[in-house]
Amino acid sequence: MKKKRDTPPPKRGIVIFVEGETEKVFYEAIIKHLRELNPEKQCVEIVVKNVKGVGNYGSKAPRKLKNEILPKYPGVDFTVICCYDADRFKYDAKPPVKWKEVEKEIKS
Helix, strand or coil: CCCCCCCCCCEEEEEEEECCHHHHHHHHHHHHHHHHHCCCCCCEEEEEEECCCHHHHHHHHHHHHHHHHHHHCCCEEEEEEECCCCHHHHCCCCCCCCHHHHHHHHHC
């Protein structure tokens, strides 16, 4: 026999950080389309935030998460996704972002 939960499961969410306005429009269009396909299943909060340039991930992404997103969605357990142009990192000898540092900052 399954035990009944006294509290509802935590709400889940996804934060998608993007480099620019084009990516923001793109991801918002995908999200809108998916929600229109299945309007009854809206169980995940999805937030798309533009950090305005790949070099801003280190400072803006953690700050936007802590100061704008988490206070607006209390109790939501977010998964964070950082979208960027991969070619920028593939050929650049000194990449503009240290992703391990960004990840550490977001998790703190």
